Amino acid sequence: MSYKSDIEIAREAQKRPIQEIGAKLGISSNDLVPYGHDKAKISQSFINSVQDRTDGKLILVTAINPTPAGEGKTTTTVGLGDGLNRIGKNAMVCIREASLGPNFGMKGGAAGGGYAQIVPMEDMNLHFTGDFHAITSAHSLLSAMIDNHIYWGNDLEIDTRRVVWRRVVDMNDRALRQITASLGGVANGFPRETGFDITVASEVMAILCLANNLKDLEKRLGDIIVAYRRDKTPVYCRDIEADGAMTVLLKDAMQPNLVQTLENNPAFVHGGPFANIAHGCNSVIATKTALKVADYVVTEAGFGADLGAEKFMNIKCRKAGLAPSVVVLVATVRAMKMNGGVAKADLGTENVEAVMSGCANLGRHIENMKSFGVPVVVAINHFVTDSDAEVQAIKDFVVSQGSEAILSRHWELGSEGSAELATRVAEIADADMGNFAPIYPDDMPLFEKIETIAKRIYRADEVLADQKIRNQLKDWEDQGYGNLPVCMAKTQYSFSTDPTLRGAPVGHSVPVREVRLSAGAGFIVAVCGDIMTMPGLPRNPAAKSICLSDEGEIQGLF
């Protein structure tokens, strides 16, 4: 039996006009700002008008540590959303937007897969509604205004060696990682070292995704620390007077984007902060608006549950006052096998023992998620090569952990395949079994927050950090930043900081190499490994084979 590719399925989608999708949520066409016939932004006046409604149930989809086998977290998010609609629930999906640049390196990430996808897939992997371009513009304006301030006399006494605000572009361009700017003489300013990150790594992205509204956005933009003086006092974006104009550039980008699944159910696709140096979730404004218009909101967090779900809970939910009713933890037979030591080439062969051995990784994530006070359901995202015995092995393991696992065939069958999962998830959400709380309080010292995550989530024995880092954290506490949550930047492939340590490692150490303050976004970043904020293109970038066919269809992007 042969299967259609994601793009083939997406192109066969019977999309409905976006006004019809909005109507399902009670949003009139006047409150939809259309971008083409299949995308729309939600007007702020509509968002204002629903603030008194009670919230729907929030469902977080997360996953085991990612492996090259693929887990299908977004696919399951979309499939679960469709499944909930199929069983008669008013449900919607909230996911992140894709970054444009990386699609020209490796073949692009679709939004889901098989029969659980969000469309229009092409647009979502290209310019979409322009949000990321707006973020690039706002970031670039601040960059230009900082150097312009220095050029015209530097009244703020910025130490040009201590400008921490870099530049961004939504392109994989390693040549821009480190540059010397303002060369060429007097008219071009004072030469200094700087560099570019990719747009999703911009603090503006994290801010947009955590801001409650435009006023909050402007305040947070003003709070960004852009540089330090010789005496190490910070210079803020507000001092540069860029916050107002940046807000103007971001006013449309701030509004959630409505699109649809293959089954014509509504989805918000909005925001996309990095999941390492930022919190890796879709926007607060999209999630909160979704909770006002739908009874069930299915969302996801970046990477595995140790990184993505932890930040979702400790950063996004804490800051936005959200509480998930249930966590859906995605696992696959193939990924369990890889965690159990099987090579990628051998995944097609039945190997129940390897599945059982790999389940250690799954077990720890279940335990971790429960420690936030939220009930957990494991979704086994079905692959057509899975054997019944392998699936049963996971189910048995999960039951032994006091939880339950449900096989879901949304990739192959759409909502017909996810109805059972949806039914059980809705029951749990409706039962209000959760008692959500972040795992550390606001007023815990910053270093202890890092230790709490490392020990309780990663199961490390210790956190290693030299005195300079500890002093820096102390300084920030003295400056009033001690109440911020911590955003961990470490490898997504392991609970530890060693990407090759699969399964459920113990006895390891977490070295903190560097700490950064994202004062506008409102978190401290603890960098525990090499974090690349500007990817490069591979030897044969996907761009070389991307083109338009004679019929105007995009080739090579997927």
Added chain:
Amino acid sequence: MSYKSDIEIAREAQKRPIQEIGAKLGISSNDLVPYGHDKAKISQSFINSVQDRTDGKLILVTAINPTPAGEGKTTTTVGLGDGLNRIGKNAMVCIREASLGPNFGMKGGAAGGGYAQIVPMEDMNLHFTGDFHAITSAHSLLSAMIDNHIYWGNDLEIDTRRVVWRRVVDMNDRALRQITASLGGVANGFPRETGFDITVASEVMAILCLANNLKDLEKRLGDIIVAYRRDKTPVYCRDIEADGAMTVLLKDAMQPNLVQTLENNPAFVHGGPFANIAHGCNSVIATKTALKVADYVVTEAGFGADLGAEKFMNIKCRKAGLAPSVVVLVATVRAMKMNGGVAKADLGTENVEAVMSGCANLGRHIENMKSFGVPVVVAINHFVTDSDAEVQAIKDFVVSQGSEAILSRHWELGSEGSAELATRVAEIADADMGNFAPIYPDDMPLFEKIETIAKRIYRADEVLADQKIRNQLKDWEDQGYGNLPVCMAKTQYSFSTDPTLRGAPVGHSVPVREVRLSAGAGFIVAVCGDIMTMPGLPRNPAAKSICLSDEGEIQGLF
């Protein structure tokens, strides 16, 4: 009597849904790709469907050399379009899009002024439909792919000292004019000097504005010369294999944008190449599509007629097979006075003598435009301080030149004020009096083309160029580029290359400092002076006072 500001008038506009505006042109809502409720792109299938129709009449609005007094070329373009509609003609306007970056330096350029404006003004000065962001992305992809090619082994043997493709950003950022990139070690590539231009200076912008369709766009992108080898043979974009992916990034940007005037008449606003190192006109696809759906199409060209109209005729019309039926040359009493030696502060005082003396500049433009075989009407764009005697002086002068001048009050009165101008312009266009031809043939040697423009349009005695430049032009002729037109980059403030020489200077020389080959766009650039392709921000950039009001209205942008 006090007058409302442009932004006050624009905000009071009674905009009609863009589908209604499209219907006036016979474009169904299926063929309009909406961007909000007041902007839409025209589908390619609609454009394909009208190719067999006969063309409407093309009317070019140009102006005398700009002065700080302002001439109101766009205002007159919009006013004339509304005037034609008022007298019962099926007419539309085609103008360029605004660049985002510069609006954060100086207060932004509205699209027209007074009661002759295009709306939505805010969007048009910000992200609009994302065209310029798409151009930035396409340009940036090629930049990244060039350095990536070098990084992975440089099979094409690019001489890294001779990479001529720079980077672009749509922001005034002088710190990026000259940089050293790829610093930081092996993983970041081979350090080399490069820099950024503003997006409107990108050859991709010029290409998009000259391409007839997506296939032509892809071909021209492939033709871009990005670098040279040690033996000075060129390396093309096609060799880097970026042309297909760039086309995909530009596929939506290629479609014309439909908006409306204050009087709800249709306007295409599409493309915006620099008017110095590029040709400074709106896109060919927009102009050609407009000619299929309207009986009269009013368009404009950048700067004064010596630069803008000359390039419109010799580059855009030649390449696109267009022929203007009539040229409307915009003059004002105030600008005539400045050309006659009056300081800006004294413009409010009646001074008929200065007007008469300044008319020399107008006279030469009339003569020049006629030399293209096109009839000329002078539009005196009325300012409320103009005296009757001053207006009459211009009219008398123009009659003495064998042409006619009509006072137009569109700024104050909208189409009521421009109906007389519209009536006369339509009569001339209908009379088919024109016999358009570019002023030099394709097969003239390149240096002679430069001389032809300098002598016949600028009235210079000679063109100065050292042997290196002459040899370069010869080389390009040998390589098959000899048939290209020439794009002159000189000051817009004078017929000469000295911006302070107002009026109608004679006996001057035109020094060519540098020549560049835009092989994709299809022209040779002759640089005759300091041309800034990356502006800086002023000491107090407009951005500092741009913000959102509590009501969500943009402040400080206009």
